[in-house]
Amino acid sequence: xxxLSLKEIKFFKLRYILIGFILFFVAALxxxxxGLANGLANDNASSMKNMNAVSYYVSKDSDNRxxxxxxxxxxxxxxxxxxxxxxxxxxxxxxxxxxxxxxxxTLMGINPSQFLxxxxxxxxxxxxxxxxxxxxxxxxxxxxxxxxxxxxxENSKTTLTIVGFTEDQTYSHTPTVIMNTDTWYKIFGGKExxxxxxxxxxxxxxxxxxxxKNAVADGKFVPKQxxxxxxxxxxxxxSSLMMMLAFLIVIAVFVLGAFFYIMTIQKVNQFGILKAIxxxxxxxxxxxxxxxxxLSVVSIGLAIGFAFVLQQIMPNGIxxxxxxxxxxxxxxxxxxVSLLGALFSTTSIVKADPLQAMGRAE
Amino acid sequence: xxxxxxxxxxxxxxxxxxxxIEILKDLNLSVEKGEFVAVVGPSGSGxxxxxxxxxxxxxxxxxxxxxxxxxINQYSDKDKSDVRLKSIGYIFQAANLxxxxxxxxxxxxxxxxxxxxNDETKKRADDLLESVGLANKAKKxxxxxxxGEKQRVAIARAFMNDPDIILADEPTAALDANRxxxxxxxxxxxxxxxxxxxxMVTHDESVLHYCDKIYEVHDKKLRLRK
Numbered sequence: 001x002x003x004l005s006l007k008e009i010k011f012f013k014l015r016y017i018l019i020g021f022i023l024f025f026v027a028a029l030x031x032x033x034x035g036l037a038n039g040l041a042n043d044n045a046s047s048m049k050n051m052n053a054v055s056y057y058v059s060k061d062s063d064n065r066x067x068x069x070x071x072x073x074x075x076x077x078x079x080x081x082x083x084x085x086x087x088x089x090x091x092x093x094x095x096x097x098x099x100x101x102x103x104x105x106t107l108m109g110i111n112p113s114q115f116l117x118x119x120x121x122x123x124x125x126x127x128x129x130x131x132x133x134x135x136x137x138x139x140x141x142x143x144x145x146x147x148x149x150x151x152x153x154e155n156s157k158t159t160l161t162i163v164g165f166t167e168d169q170t171y172s173h174t175p176t177v178i179m180n181t182d183t184w185y186k187i188f189g190g191k192e193x194x195x196x197x198x199x200x201x202x203x204x205x206x207x208x209x210x211x212x213k214n215a216v217a218d219g220k221f222v223p224k225q226x227x228x229x230x231x232x233x234x235x236x237x238x239s240s241l242m243m244m245l246a247f248l249i250v251i252a253v254f255v256l257g258a259f260f261y262i263m264t265i266q267k268v269n270q271f272g273i274l275k276a277i278x279x280x281x282x283x284x285x286x287x288x289x290x291x292x293x294x295l296s297v298v299s300i301g302l303a304i305g306f307a308f309v310l311q312q313i314m315p316n317g318i319x320x321x322x323x324x325x326x327x328x329x330x331x332x333x334x335x336x337v338s339l340l341g342a343l344f345s346t347t348s349i350v351k352a353d354p355l356q357a358m359g360r361a362e
Numbered sequence: 363x364x365x366x367x368x369x370x371x372x373x374x375x376x377x378x379x380x381x382x383i384e385i386l387k388d389l390n391l392s393v394e395k396g397e398f399v400a401v402v403g404p405s406g407s408g409x410x411x412x413x414x415x416x417x418x419x420x421x422x423x424x425x426x427x428x429x430x431x432x433x434i435n436q437y438s439d440k441d442k443s444d445v446r447l448k449s450i451g452y453i454f455q456a457a458n459l460x461x462x463x464x465x466x467x468x469x470x471x472x473x474x475x476x477x478x479x480n481d482e483t484k485k486r487a488d489d490l491l492e493s494v495g496l497a498n499k500a501k502k503x504x505x506x507x508x509x510g511e512k513q514r515v516a517i518a519r520a521f522m523n524d525p526d527i528i529l530a531d532e533p534t535a536a537l538d539a540n541r542x543x544x545x546x547x548x549x550x551x552x553x554x555x556x557x558x559x560x561x562m563v564t565h566d567e568s569v570l571h572y573c574d575k576i577y578e579v580h581d582k583k584l585r586l587r588k
Contacts, residue, residue, distance in 0.1 A: 004463075004471065011462030011503075273458045276419060277519070278447025279475050280440060354446070355419045357458050358410060358531050 001283060005290040016291075019259050020299045023338060026252045027303035030245060030330050035307060037241035038326065039319030044237065045228050046168040047108070047137075047176050052115045053200035056227050057084070057212050057219045064222050065230045067091075070195045071216050073185065078215035079199070083208045085114045086196035088184050091174060094151040094160070099144035103151070105136070106171040109184025109194075115202050118178070123147045123164030128180050135164040137175035151177065156187045172231050198227070245330075249337055257341035260292060264345035271349055272356030285346045292342040293335075300331045366430055366449075366526035366559045367416060368392040373424035374411055385411055387582040389425070393559040395526070398550050400570050401563045402587075403579030409563045410531055412584070416561060417450055417529045418442040430526060447476050451520030451558075453530040453549065457512035459504045465491065465515050466500040469522045476523050483522075490518040494548060510541040514548065521552060528553055528560040534569060546572050 009016045042049065062069035066089055076086040088109030095102050110116040112126045118135075126133045136145060145151075151160040160179065169176045179187075188194035199212055201221070209221060229235050271284055304327055311322040374386040385408040393399050403409045415422045418434055426433040434445050446452075459468050469487040473479045491497045494514040504512060513533060520528055530549060534542035546562070546569040553560040562573065570576055577584040 007467070008462045270460065273454075274460070275443060276417075276446065276452060276454075276458075277472055277475075278443050278523075280443050283475065354443075355414060357452070357454050358414055358419065 001287045002290060005287045005294065008287075009291060009294065015263065016295060019256075019263070020295050022255065022259065023252075023296060023299035023334075024303050024306075026248065026255070027300045027331065027334050028306050030248050030252075030334060031303055031307035031327050032310065032320075033241055033245050033248070034326055034330055035311065035320045035322055036318075037238060037245070038321040038323050040237050040241070041234070042168065042321055043170055043319040044173050044234050045171065045231050047106075047118075047171045048224065048228050048231070050118065050168055051200065051224070053085075053202060053224060054204055055201050055221050055223050056087075057199040057201065057209075057216065057221055058197070058227070060218050060220050063230070064226050066197045066227055067232075069197050069219075071197075071199065071219070072195050073181075073191045075216045076196050076199065079212055080215070081208055081211045082114060083202040083205070084212045085111055085116050085200050085202075086181070087116060087198045087200050088181075088188075088194070088196045089171060089198075090188070091172065092153065092155075094153055094177070096143075096145060097150040097152055097159070098146070099149070101144050103140065103143055103145070104174050105140070105177045106174045107184070107187065108171070108176045108178045109181055109196070110178065112178075112180050116200055118166045118169055120164040121167050123162075125164055126178070126180055128182070130163070130180065131182050131186070132158065132160050133163045133179070134160045134183070135166050135178045136162055137169040137177075138165045138167050139170065139175045141165065153187055156189065158183075158187050172233065249333060252334060253337050253341050255341075256338045257344045260338075260342040261345040261348070264288065264348050268348060268352045269356055271352035272354055275352060275354035276357035281350050284349050284352075288346065288349065289339065289342055292338060296335050296338040300334055304328075304331060364395050365392050366395060367561075368428040369412070369416060369425065370428065371425040372412075372415060372422045372427070374408070374415065374422050384582060386415075386422075389583050391416075391561075391577070391584050393527070393561060395559055396554060396557045397575065398553045398560045398562070398573050400573035400576045401561060401579065401584065402565060402567070402570070402576060405565070407579040408582065409579050412579070413529055413531050413561060413563045416527075417452060418445045447472070448523055449525050449527060451523065451525040451528045453513070453516050453520050453528070453533045455532040455535045457504075457509075457516040459512060459515055459519075461504060464501050464503050465496055465507070468504070468515055468519050472519055472522045478523070486524070487518075487522065490521055493552065494518045509536055510545065513537065513541075513545050517545070517549060517552065521556065521558075524556075526559060528558050530560065530562040530564075532564055533562065534564065534566050539568065542566060542569055 058069035090107045092107050093102050093104055113128055120135055126135055145162060147162055149162045185191045185194045201208055274284060308322055311320055314320045369389060369391040372386050372389040375382045375384050401409045401412060414420050415427060422435055427435045429445060429449055434442060463471060470479060473483045491500055494517055496514055534545055537545060550572040576587040578587055
């Protein structure tokens with residue numbers, strides 16, 4: 001059965017190459033869009049995604065939005081466990097005194113000696129005593145930021161010094177500027193006025209949660225993904241791209257279904273002859289599905305390779321992330337879709353009449 | 363079992379709009395081993411219908427189709443295709459070969475369908491290609507063969523699963539007079555050598571002298587020509 005399928009593909013090369021190309025381009029487009037969705041998600045919320053926390057404690061009336069949630073510094077200090085850490089997030093425009101550029105950034109106030117502190121890839125890290133020192137996301141480099149540059153915050157007349165760079169730490173499409181809690185208080189009018197937006201939890205232990213709840217009232221626990229979904233713009237971007245993907249896959253079912261149907265219809269006479277000399281439906285359907293399987297695996301495989309190469313040559317400005325696990329998932333979905341499309345046409349194999357072999361001169 | 367094929371009281375109608383047209387009525391035929399039978403008659407007389415009923419390609423409306431002692435007329439489609447695969451060899455008007463296989467693979471395919479590809483059947487394929495004179499073209503694809511050569515491949519294929527019955531439906535319709543003679547002579551030789559029961563439907567009177575018995579379709583029945 002297998003060799004018969006392959007011999008047919010080999011003989012009718014052009015026909016199969018054309019269908020293979022359709023499948024290849026649909027698959028490539030699916031992978032590119034999923035790569036973009038992934039890239040945008042990272043560009044938007046990588047700081048939250050990469051944060052070493054499983055859930056967050058936010059104000060009850062915050063609609064799960066970090067920017068609407070607020071806890072006072074005095075309440076937060078009552079938390080005894082190290083597995084729950086306060087997190088302050090505020091978007092702001094800073095002025096780089098060296099390059100004279102204005103920078104839109106997200107300030108992030110944390111305890112640098114605890115689990116929220118990301119790895120520093122370049123320069124030094126910050127500590128609880130290194131006041132006015134900050135670690136910033138590497139994307140700021142493109143706007144002229146260098147280690148040692150001073151960033152000026154207009155409202156509090158504070159000057160911050162860049163001591164290091166970190167990677168993949170953005171929030172709402174802006175790079176983050178990470179500082180210790182004392183610097184955070186200074187910018188937002190002292191400890192009595194400054195607050196935090198959320199309390200990040202390293203684990204979901206009941207004792208950790210109880211500890212947080214006892215110290216800070218009027219809050220609720222929210223899983224990390226829920227909080228990411230409410231970052232302004234995040235859901236809108238993701239859902240429109242996901243809708244495109246869903247439509248592409250639905251379109252793929254019908255386009256491939258139509259092509260396989262035409263191809264099968266074309267062969268009805270041949271199926272009739274094969275049936276006349278004793279081939280059974282099972283054999284004919286099996287060898288047709290096998291052809292589709294071979295065709296799909298090859299085309300989707302090539303499309304995966306194509307998406308991988310594309311990621312290497314894509315300009316830096318386009319957020320495109322090749323997530324192999326996700327691409328395999330979509331590739332699997334497309335394989336199922338093309339087999340499903342082929343399954344439509346098997347009814348015409350069952351209907352092919354062996355009597356067709358008789359009485360027809362070539 | 364010397365009579366592999368028997369048709370007993372066969373009835374067949376076709377629907378044409380509201381009318382039922384009776385094609386065959388109380389038709390009887392039996393073919394012995396080593397016997398090459400011709401069925402002749404004008405177009406539309408039902409001679410091909412006889413062949414398709416005998417060949418399990420369609421069912422009779424009444425009567426018995428006895429192949430190797432079993433009435434197959436009421437068999438399911440799946441069982442009928444088994445009968446076609448193992449007990450019957452067909453030679454069609456058009457050679458009806460598989461377009462993308464070479465000559466050798468045409469023979470291999472039917473044996474593989476029967477799950478029978480082994481040393482013995484490999485040798486049989488070689489012998490058959492030898493006896494139809496195509497041993498040197500075994501690796502050619504069918505598109506490079508002439509009409510006569512294609513029909514020879516079809517003949518070899520018909521004998522490949524060593525069936526008891528060979529059915530030929532106007533095997534010479536697409537060929538010129540000389541080729542026609544060669545082809546029918548070849549079928550006759552193979553049928554006699556291998557001791558098969560064979561029916562050939564034809565309207566070509568010039569090849570009838572190769573056949574042992576000649577039946578004419580007459581009044582929805584078969585009548586032996588004396």
